[in-house]
Amino acid sequence: MIGIEQRAICDGVNFRSIRDTKFKTMRISAHLIVPMSRQTAAENALLPFLLSRASREYPDFTKLGQRLAELYGASLNADVQKLGDLQVLSLSASGIADRYALEGEAISGELAKLLCSILFDPPLVDGLFPEDGFEQEKRQTMELIDSEYSDKRTYARQRCEAIMCADEPYGVNRYGGKEDIARVERPALTAAWKRLLDTAKIELMVLGDCDPAPVYEGFRAAFETLGSRKTADCTTKVVRSAEKINTVTEKMDVAQGKLVMGFRTGTATPDEEVPATRLMAALFGGTPNSKLFLNVREKLSLCYYCSASYNSMKGIMLVQSGVEVKNMERAKEEILRQLDEVKQGNFDESEVEAAKMSLCNSYRTLSDSLGGLENWYLSQTFASHSQQPEEAAAQINAVTRQEIIDAANRVTLDTVYCLVGNGEDAQ
Structure with a gap:
């Protein structure tokens, strides 16, 4: 491993690079971490999938796909995880290392720009996410919940955790409930997106064979446009022992x-x-x-x-x-x-x-x-x-x-x- 670098961009936003030249690829990720809550879990869970569909600069799948193809077949991914009592909403871009670009292009810098455009400038219409993408992501997220239900090993583990932690945020499904997903409306998604940018604890990561400097500068400039932030309290409740079985x-x-x-x-x-x-x-x-x-x-x-x-x-x-x-x-x-x-x-x-x-x-x-x-x-x-x-x-x-x-x-x-x-x- 060549080196690990960590520094703050602004309040609640941490930048970390793990540079290793043995890799021929690199990965840039933004992890938005917020307290898990039954009231907000569903709308939060929809956001990374919805954001990864397009940006104002690349307003549909076709244009976004063309841009990724230009960047030597780069890819975008979205994910939702739990980390203790916290919900982690992730967006990541992966591509080849800069040294393999045929014309000397700065692939890392271009992917950082693309990720910033997706995260900070979605293609809102009258202040709302496009309806077709919104409905599709709702349906696909409910299908993800159904797939976990169908896998009885996963379902049994989740049920045990939900019963065990019924009075703790950890007991909430990472996607929220299926009924909660169905009830989400577009105005709530816009409000959730703005709230995340203002209050989430954000971990930015650059991994692989990549110069972190242009990526850091790209995100620093993007966060400067937001103004001051007030990061949510991201703590996890730990119950030390069981009182009853x-x-x-x-x-x-x-x-x-x-x-x-x-x-x-x-x-x-x-x-x-x-x-x-x-x-x-x-x-x-x-x-x-x-x-x-x-x-x-x-x-x-x-x-x-x-x-x-x-x-x-x-x-x-x-x-x-x-x-x-x-x-x-x-x-x-x-x-x-x-x-x-x-x-x-x-x-x-x-x-x-x-x-x-x-x-x-x-x-x-x-x-x-x-x-x-x-x-x-x-x-x-x-x-x-x-x-x-x-x-x-x-x-x-x-x-x-x-x-x-x-x-x-x-x-x-x-x-x-x-x-x-x-x-x-x-x-």
Whole structure:
């Protein structure tokens, strides 16, 4: 990696460049971060997709496509994510590195201009987004929600999170509700767009083989035209422990039952214990050598899959499994038993080393793609110290056996969600 540079453009707008000449491409992204809210989630979620369709300079798909083709087949992408209790609305432009342009064109500078025109100057008509694009993006966003509903593994995870965090912003779907999307009107989208530019915490990123200077200057000039900004409070509520266990069973036309268990870990960014908790989750259920995989899935054959994942922003650990309904209660008991094994220190050094190796390898491979690097540094937005993947790997390797045990003993069960077939009951 050649170098990492970070500096502020204005209040609430941070510019970060990660320059690495091993890549033949580069990527410029704008991430607009706002507090997640049931009232605004749907209209916010529509915006990145709607903005990526056109700008005043390139007012339709044809003209925008022609411009991207002129820039050696560059591409535009939009996305919506959750980061703790925050909604992240992303627009990105990707293209070849400047040194590969046949006529010496500054592709990075041109893509920065294009991204600025899309973000700051959409093709409003009488102050409103064009109706045809608006209706199409509403329909496609509702189809995205339907696709998540159809994927029962995703649906079960989301339902567990929604039940577990019912009184927290994290419990809201990243796209809002389908009914909320249907109710959004064009004037609300214009107001939401203006509100985002004025109040969102904005992370601008340039990654790959790219000179960041012209990109920085392009965005600096664009934000100067907005005047003063007042950035929204972007904090995440962390519930340290569960007061009671909430058990919910839902019935649906499914062939395979789903069991999702939500735990509070007592540890979240920027706590010093995050690396130990991350390693504990990997040893418990994050790798093919983990307790859950080797025992619940392989040895006892209680489920088709069984794994644990740790969300360091919220301090939540989820265990997801696909289970025959007749085995659901046994699977739940065995999952809890394996967690108790970790709490009691009943694991050997080879299990610790396998978990460390798996995590460190995942950190090493982040730098193999621009997307991996981007997601990593976006996740560092609210950390007390912005780490490189190599630093995170070193922290994992430094975690002791006792720290893993201590991390496991902070874990409390919050929610058990069971999705079973019609006419069946969890046993």
